[in-house]
Every structure is written in structure tokens, then in C-alpha cells.
Amino acid sequence: MRVLAPILLWLPAALSITIRSPSFVSYDSYQVVRVKTGQHLRTVQEKLSTLSYEQWNHDIHHHIDILLAPGQLSAFQDLAIDYHVMHENLGDSITAESELKARWKRDFGDLSWYDSYHPYEEHKQYFDDLHAAFPNNSEIVSSGSSYEGRDIYGLHLWGDSGPGKPAVLFHGTVHAREWIAAPVNEYIALQLVTGYNAGNNITQLYLNKYDFYIFPFVNPDGFVYTQTNERLWRKNRQPGPGNSTAIGRDINRNWEFGWDANPLGASTNPASQVYKGEAPSDAPENKGLDKFVRKLRDGAGIKLFIDWHSYGQYILTPFGYKETLYAPELGKWTKAASIVSETIRDSSDAKTTFTFGPSGATLYTTTGAAPDHVYSVGRAEWSFTIELPDTGDFGFVLPPDRIRGTVEEQWAGQQALWELLDEEFFDGEGPAIYLGM
Ligand SMILES: [Zn+2]
Incomplete structure (x- = not known):
């Protein structure tokens, strides 16, 4: 069933997903890697502690997924640990993800x-x-x-x-x-x-x-x-308490029970x-x-x-x-x-x-x-x-x-x-x- 009236309300087709702020974080040349842990968890954590990175996963018994800035890549490779690359260049992956295909006909049935x-x-x-x-x-x-x-x-x-x-x-x-x-x-x-x-x-x-x-x-x-x-933002956008300059509460840690x-x-x-x-x-x-x-x-x-x-x-x-x-x-x-x-x-x-x-x-x-x-x-x-x-x-x-x-x-x-x-x-x-x- 097609509904014509609401379709007329669609805005002109956007070329990209939305308008990015000038401060959009590009992640150009950032890498995401999966580091194998298992029985070597403690050794791996010790080696990684010499780097700065953002961790993506919480359950680290088998592996740790980490985001590395370009400046950390060579030091990471020097650690000689077992890993594979998830995103060779996260900036490229984000750009590819956000390119809207013009095929969609602006009809929910499409x-x-x-x-x-x-x-x-x-x-x-x-x-x-x-x-x-x-x-x-x-x-x-x-x-x-x-x-x-x-x-x-x-x-x-x-x-x-x-x-x-x-x-x-x-x-x-x-x-x-x-x-x-x-x-x-x-x-x-x-x-x-x-x-x-x-x-x-x-x-x-x-x-x-x-x-x-x-x-x-x-x-x-x-x-x-x-x-x-910031593609990797997780929380809401509420300012922190008091004098804190931090932004955001995790809405999924904010429920009353427990x-x-x-x-x-x-x-x-x-x-x-x-x-x-x-x-x-x-x-x-x-x-x-x-x-x-x-x-x-x-x-x-x-x-x-x-x-x-x-x-x-x-x-x-x-x-x-x-x-x-x-x-x-x-x-x-x-x-x-x-x-x-x-x-x-x-x-x-x-x-x-x-x-x-x-x-x-x-x-x-x-x-x-x-x-x-x-x-x-x-x-x-x-x-x-x-x-x-x-x-x-x-x-x-x-x-x-x-x-x-x-x-x-x-x-x-x-x-x-x-x-x-x-x-x-x-x-x-x-x-x-x-x-x-
Ligand atoms: Zn989640």
C-alpha cells in the first residue's frame, strides 16, 4: 500500500547523511585492531599499558578491540603481539558508511x-x-x-x-x-x-x-x-554535574533498579x-x-x-x-x-x-x-x-x-x-x- 501525502513532505535528497560540524572527528588513519588475549591476557594488558588507545569491548577474555591514533601505530607494532586489523583506516570506513545511496525512493515500502x-x-x-x-x-x-x-x-x-x-x-x-x-x-x-x-x-x-x-x-x-x-559517541549530551566539563550520562546505567x-x-x-x-x-x-x-x-x-x-x-x-x-x-x-x-x-x-x-x-x-x-x-x-x-x-x-x-x-x-x-x-x-x- 502506498501513501502519497507524506512522501511529499520529504526534504530534497541529501548527498551525505547529515551536515557535519566543522569539528567533526575524521578518524583519518586511525586503526581498529583485535588483539588476541586468552591465556596471555595479563601479558597483553601489560604491553598495551605503554600505549594510549580506546577500548571498544568489555569482555576481554578472548580478545581486546582497540582504537589506535596514527601516532600510536608504530609503537603498537613494536609490541609484537598477536592481532588482526578490523579497520585499516577508520576514517575511510566512516566516510563509506555515511554515503547515502540515492536509490531509496522515499517510500517506506522501498x-x-x-x-x-x-x-x-x-x-x-x-x-x-x-x-x-x-x-x-x-x-x-x-x-x-x-x-x-x-x-x-x-x-x-x-x-x-x-x-x-x-x-x-x-x-x-x-x-x-x-x-x-x-x-x-x-x-x-x-x-x-x-x-x-x-x-x-x-x-x-x-x-x-x-x-x-x-x-x-x-x-x-x-x-x-x-x-x-563524533561517530563513536555513546552517552547522552547532558552536561556533567557541578564544575565538571564532561558531557553525557550513560542512559543504560541510569535506571533506578540496582x-x-x-x-x-x-x-x-x-x-x-x-x-x-x-x-x-x-x-x-x-x-x-x-x-x-x-x-x-x-x-x-x-x-x-x-x-x-x-x-x-x-x-x-x-x-x-x-x-x-x-x-x-x-x-x-x-x-x-x-x-x-x-x-x-x-x-x-x-x-x-x-x-x-x-x-x-x-x-x-x-x-x-x-x-x-x-x-x-x-x-x-x-x-x-x-x-x-x-x-x-x-x-x-x-x-x-x-x-x-x-x-x-x-x-x-x-x-x-x-x-x-x-x-x-x-x-x-x-x-x-x-x-x-
Ligand atoms: Zn550498547
């Missing part, structure tokens, strides 16, 4: 949307168009405003008998540089709308059972900043990438999202919550704040995660697989993170973090030609997951599932 990355305003329009194509079964919703006043918009979708069913809630792009999260959210919304409109029974069944609330950008200021100034439970789970340093804020929900984005979560909880309840991130290919469940604490639902969550991973592997040419388990034990400790909060305070029956591809060929700067395959395989994975939400399939049947495959 799948070439998923062949490139786009500016925030175009994403917003994309959801307005999806809503216009599904006027009686959807509404644009908002969880409030970002620090810089951008709307944290979402699409609420429902089926035959009107809104009011248990919620499936998605948050994307809480970390600004994780660009692949938004297209995944958008593709799932697109499939729901077009499938329902086309009379697809299974899609209609999902929408008749659940109300979907899909928020592709819960950190819009950070996302815009990654396009105008906010102060473990000093290893976040940072109290405003300059840190994982700065937790001065108090729970003192990031305006978090405040609005939390209010929305509580509203859903007090309504028909939350069936499923997913916080979409990249990278690493993990499906993680509570708890993050304490690695030895296992929720009573862990068995069913783990089994479901294994089925999602298998489904995705079988559906994709890339044979993508995911590591799964409780996030603290599987990956690393996090306090004030969304899945713990939406499970514990929001009482979500199912609560996940999904770390999207890849596993480290490109990391955060995933080339545009990887978008389409990624969104398609996630759609396959979600359908498998939604089949399981009301099943009693795990009650004492089947083989035991061991964590941390």
Missing part, C-alpha cells in the same frame, strides 16, 4: 532504506509514514524529550480488537554509536504493518495478542551527535563512557522512559522487553548487577534465547549465532541497566538485551551492506520468540540447557 544509514529526521518521517499506512491500528507515541529537546518517539501498534493487550516494548539506540539498532526496530515495525495489511495470518495473530511499542531512538541527541561530530548495587557495574566519573549520573533517572531520557515503563506495567502489563544494542552477538537476560544472581525465569529465558539463536542461524546465509545467558555472568557486571529494571520494577515477563552483529570484523561501524541481512534475520528471530511467549514449553521437558555456550 527496502533500499535498509541499504544505508539515515539522518534522525528521516527516521522520524519513516515512522510517521508507517503510521499513515496503518491509521486505525497504530499511533505515534512519545516517552518525552531528550536533554536537547528532541522527541523520543515510538510507534504503538495493535490488532483487531483495539489497543489494550500486554505490551511488547522495544528500545533502540540507547548507545548512540550502535547504529544498527534503529533499522532492526524499523524493519520489525514494517513487517508488522505490511504483514497485517496484506492479510498475513501469523502477523495478525501477533498484533491481536500484543500491543507493540517500538522506540528506535531512545538517545536521539547522542545519535545526532554521532552524525555531526543503580547503586555494585561499584563494578558503572562509573561515578562524569568523563567515563559508563557514567551512571548523580542519581537514578537524572537523565531526562531515562526519566521519560521509566515513566512509560511504569504506565505499561500499571496497564495491561509488559510481556516482553528488548533493549537493542551492538556489537558482539549476545542475547542477555537479567541479572546484570550481580553475576551470581539468577532469576527464577532464567530457564525459560535461556531456552528461548537458544531457540532464537538457532532460528537466526538457520534463516541466514551468514549463519549468525548468538551467545546467551544472564548478562552479569555471561558478559560483565552492569548496574542501572534497562533489562534488570524493566523486569524488576516494570515486571516484564521476558526481558532481554540483544547485542546485534557483528562479532568484531567491524564492530560499531558496521558497513551499510550488512544492514539488510541483519534486519531480516532479526525478524526471523523475533517471530520464533513471540511463538514462545505464552508457551509452557519448558516445564521439566527436554534436555538441560547449559549457560554460556
Whole structure:
């Protein structure tokens, strides 16, 4: 179904992704490398301690992914450690990533949307168009405003008998540089709308059972900043406390539940990438999202919550704040995660697989993170973090030609997951599932 009116509102085609600030960080001649660790972790860390670099990953038992400035490259090579290059020249990779292909016809039904990355305003329009194509079964919703006043918009979708069913809630792009999260959210919304409109029974069944609330950008200021100034920005754009000149809180360390439970789970340093804020929900984005979560909880309840991130290919469940604490639902969550991973592997040419388990034990400790909060305070029956591809060929700067395959395989994975939400399939049947495959 084509909707003509909104298409007329599109701005003239932009040649590049957005207007870059004169202070845009080019990363020209910067390299990203994956250093092998394993049993040599301590030696490798000692050698690296002589350099200055930015670390991309947190789980360093097998490898450390690091960003090196041009001035560090020869000293790095002198360390004689085992590594391979992820980005030969990160500046070139970022430039290639941001070149908008002119093919997209500015119509949400044109799948070439998923062949490139786009500016925030175009994403917003994309959801307005999806809503216009599904006027009686959807509404644009908002969880409030970002620090810089951008709307944290979402699409609420429902089926035959009107809104009011248990919620499936998605948050994307809480970390600004994780660009692949938004297209995944958008593709799932697109499939729901077009499938329902086309009379697809299974899609209609999902929408008749659940109300979907899909928020592709819960950190819009950070996302815009990654396009105008600094591709690798992670946090929001809120100034630090007091006299601090540091900018940004990590919205995914700012949730109330477990906010102060473990000093290893976040940072109290405003300059840190994982700065937790001065108090729970003192990031305006978090405040609005939390209010929305509580509203859903007090309504028909939350069936499923997913916080979409990249990278690493993990499906993680509570708890993050304490690695030895296992929720009573862990068995069913783990089994479901294994089925999602298998489904995705079988559906994709890339044979993508995911590591799964409780996030603290599987990956690393996090306090004030969304899945713990939406499970514990929001009482979500199912609560996940999904770390999207890849596993480290490109990391955060995933080339545009990887978008389409990624969104398609996630759609396959979600359908498998939604089949399981009301099943009693795990009650004492089947083989035991061991964590941390
Ligand atoms: Zn993230």
C-alpha cells in the first residue's frame, strides 16, 4: 500500500547523511585492531599499558578491540603481539558508511532504506509514514524529550480488537554509536504493518495478542551527535554535574533498579563512557522512559522487553548487577534465547549465532541497566538485551551492506520468540540447557 501525502513532505535528497560540524572527528588513519588475549591476557594488558588507545569491548577474555591514533601505530607494532586489523583506516570506513545511496525512493515500502544509514529526521518521517499506512491500528507515541529537546518517539501498534493487550516494548539506540539498532526496530515495525495489511495470518495473530511499542531512538541527541561530530559517541549530551566539563550520562546505567548495587557495574566519573549520573533517572531520557515503563506495567502489563544494542552477538537476560544472581525465569529465558539463536542461524546465509545467558555472568557486571529494571520494577515477563552483529570484523561501524541481512534475520528471530511467549514449553521437558555456550 502506498501513501502519497507524506512522501511529499520529504526534504530534497541529501548527498551525505547529515551536515557535519566543522569539528567533526575524521578518524583519518586511525586503526581498529583485535588483539588476541586468552591465556596471555595479563601479558597483553601489560604491553598495551605503554600505549594510549580506546577500548571498544568489555569482555576481554578472548580478545581486546582497540582504537589506535596514527601516532600510536608504530609503537603498537613494536609490541609484537598477536592481532588482526578490523579497520585499516577508520576514517575511510566512516566516510563509506555515511554515503547515502540515492536509490531509496522515499517510500517506506522501498527496502533500499535498509541499504544505508539515515539522518534522525528521516527516521522520524519513516515512522510517521508507517503510521499513515496503518491509521486505525497504530499511533505515534512519545516517552518525552531528550536533554536537547528532541522527541523520543515510538510507534504503538495493535490488532483487531483495539489497543489494550500486554505490551511488547522495544528500545533502540540507547548507545548512540550502535547504529544498527534503529533499522532492526524499523524493519520489525514494517513487517508488522505490511504483514497485517496484506492479510498475513501469523502477523495478525501477533498484533491481536500484543500491543507493540517500538522506540528506535531512545538517545536521539547522542545519535545526532554521532552524525555531526563524533561517530563513536555513546552517552547522552547532558552536561556533567557541578564544575565538571564532561558531557553525557550513560542512559543504560541510569535506571533506578540496582543503580547503586555494585561499584563494578558503572562509573561515578562524569568523563567515563559508563557514567551512571548523580542519581537514578537524572537523565531526562531515562526519566521519560521509566515513566512509560511504569504506565505499561500499571496497564495491561509488559510481556516482553528488548533493549537493542551492538556489537558482539549476545542475547542477555537479567541479572546484570550481580553475576551470581539468577532469576527464577532464567530457564525459560535461556531456552528461548537458544531457540532464537538457532532460528537466526538457520534463516541466514551468514549463519549468525548468538551467545546467551544472564548478562552479569555471561558478559560483565552492569548496574542501572534497562533489562534488570524493566523486569524488576516494570515486571516484564521476558526481558532481554540483544547485542546485534557483528562479532568484531567491524564492530560499531558496521558497513551499510550488512544492514539488510541483519534486519531480516532479526525478524526471523523475533517471530520464533513471540511463538514462545505464552508457551509452557519448558516445564521439566527436554534436555538441560547449559549457560554460556
Ligand atoms: Zn550498547
